[in-house]
Amino acid sequence: MxxxxxxxxxxxxxxxxxxxxxxxxxxxxxxxxxxSAIAAVADEVPDLLVLDVMMPGMSGIDVLMQLxxxxxxxxxxxxLLTAASDDDTTWRGWSSGASIYLQKPFDPSHLLDWVxxxxxxPSGPSPAGPAGDGAGSGPDDEGLLSEFGGLSNE
Amino acid sequence: MSVLTVRDMTRxxxxxxxxxxxxxxVSHELKTPITPIKGYSQLLLTRWDRLDQExxxxxxxxxxxxxxxxxxxxxxxxxxxxxxxxxxxxxxxxSTEIQLSDIVNDVTAASPELADxxxxxxxxxxxxxxxxxAVQCLSNLVNNAKKYxxxxxxxxxxxxxxxxxxxxxxxxxxxxxxxxxxxxDRVFEQFYRVEDPMTMTTGGxxxxxxxxxxxxxxxxxxxxxxxxxxxxxTFELSLPRTQVSEGETA
Numbered sequence: 001m002x003x004x005x006x007x008x009x010x011x012x013x014x015x016x017x018x019x020x021x022x023x024x025x026x027x028x029x030x031x032x033x034x035x036s037a038i039a040a041v042a043d044e045v046p047d048l049l050v051l052d053v054m055m056p057g058m059s060g061i062d063v064l065m066q067l068x069x070x071x072x073x074x075x076x077x078x079x080l081l082t083a084a085s086d087d088d089t090t091w092r093g094w095s096s097g098a099s100i101y102l103q104k105p106f107d108p109s110h111l112l113d114w115v116x117x118x119x120x121x122p123s124g125p126s127p128a129g130p131a132g133d134g135a136g137s138g139p140d141d142e143g144l145l146s147e148f149g150g151l152s153n154e
Numbered sequence: 155m156s157v158l159t160v161r162d163m164t165r166x167x168x169x170x171x172x173x174x175x176x177x178x179x180v181s182h183e184l185k186t187p188i189t190p191i192k193g194y195s196q197l198l199l200t201r202w203d204r205l206d207q208e209x210x211x212x213x214x215x216x217x218x219x220x221x222x223x224x225x226x227x228x229x230x231x232x233x234x235x236x237x238x239x240x241x242x243x244x245x246x247x248x249s250t251e252i253q254l255s256d257i258v259n260d261v262t263a264a265s266p267e268l269a270d271x272x273x274x275x276x277x278x279x280x281x282x283x284x285x286x287x288a289v290q291c292l293s294n295l296v297n298n299a300k301k302y303x304x305x306x307x308x309x310x311x312x313x314x315x316x317x318x319x320x321x322x323x324x325x326x327x328x329x330x331x332x333x334x335x336x337x338x339d340r341v342f343e344q345f346y347r348v349e350d351p352m353t354m355t356t357g358g359x360x361x362x363x364x365x366x367x368x369x370x371x372x373x374x375x376x377x378x379x380x381x382x383x384x385x386x387x388t389f390e391l392s393l394p395r396t397q398v399s400e401g402e403t404a
Contacts, residue, residue: 083185105192
């Protein structure tokens with residue numbers, strides 16, 4: 001069973017992520033801060049991480065940088081999630097090794113498309129490729145492309 | 155003349171910076187509750203048949219709670235836009251005689267998630283204030299205590315009624331990170347936040363304490379703070395025990 005670790009300090013957002021991912025059959029573990037996320041990964045490496053940026057203490061970017069010292073993008077895809085929309089945070093997220101960067105409030109179908117794409121593709125995200133079979137929900141290619149469009153405009 | 159220009163530019167730049175920080179923090183605070191509202195509505199719309207009744211109800215309940223939180227936030231912003239230290243008369247304060255414990259009970263009842271962290275003790279007496287506004291002040295102090303302290307640590311709510319005193323007080327005492335001495339005087343300033351707004355590891359608009367103190371003063375009371383950096387903070391809400399006559403409010 002595909003295991004996903006969700007890391008967010010906001011309980012309602014964690015609950016939402018769990019609900020969205022569990023309905024598609026993913027096995028979910030939770031962490032409410034950066035330190036326990038690092039500990040959880042050290043304990044058992046999940047198949048994917050959904051990581052909030054703005055958390056008290058260790059930020060999502062700190063967690064990301066630390067994890068990338070040991071786990072490559074292919075070994076551990078990481079979806080960064082944040083409410084910040086400033087260019088600086090976005091850039092720091094990308095340059096620290098996020099597989100994909102999604103903004104809150106996120107679209108659940110959009111998140112599921114990315115999870116599926118990142119988990120099924122051993123070579124990581126491929127912006128031009130199809131998003132796979134789409135378990136129950138069709139891939140939102142326009143949305144996916146615009147996500148990358150946002151990056152290439154930087 | 156040139157000196158004046160330089161000073162004006164510095165001031166302008168400072169205001170500009172404060173404005174952009176404020177917009178960044180407010181948009182973050184607004185997006186946080188919108189995330190579950192948007193996410194759950196979409197989930198319910200697209201996967202209704204795959205969710206059982208219990209889950210649907212829980213999701214709708216979360217959406218309702220988050221909407222209420224959002225409304226309070228917008229309300230705070232509106233209050234902040236209306237008030238300045240000199241213009242408290244614009245606030246709609248309706249003071250009545252209530253018990254100090256009513257305020258504390260309203261706040262604890264609204265924070266069930268803090269039940270195992272809150273300790274309530276102290277005396278009770280009658281105070282003269284606007285119940286809803288006083289609850290707003292106290293719940294703001296409790297939320298701050300929660301926000302700036304380690305999960306699981308105790309938050310003490312202590313009521314005191316000094317003998318023959320004009321005021322009764324409710325103190326919120328946390329064991330959190332505290333406030334650096336040089337910043338204690340600034341925490342009640344509008345938009346002021348103890349940490350660098352650009353990093354924003356802790357949510358908040360920088361309006362809570364400003365609004366709370368303005369409301370407390372409009373009711374004839376006040377909010378004060380004592381803090382030891384690294385050990386915790388004590389915020390104290392004082393409320394008049396009898397009706398404050400016109401013109402006496404701070």
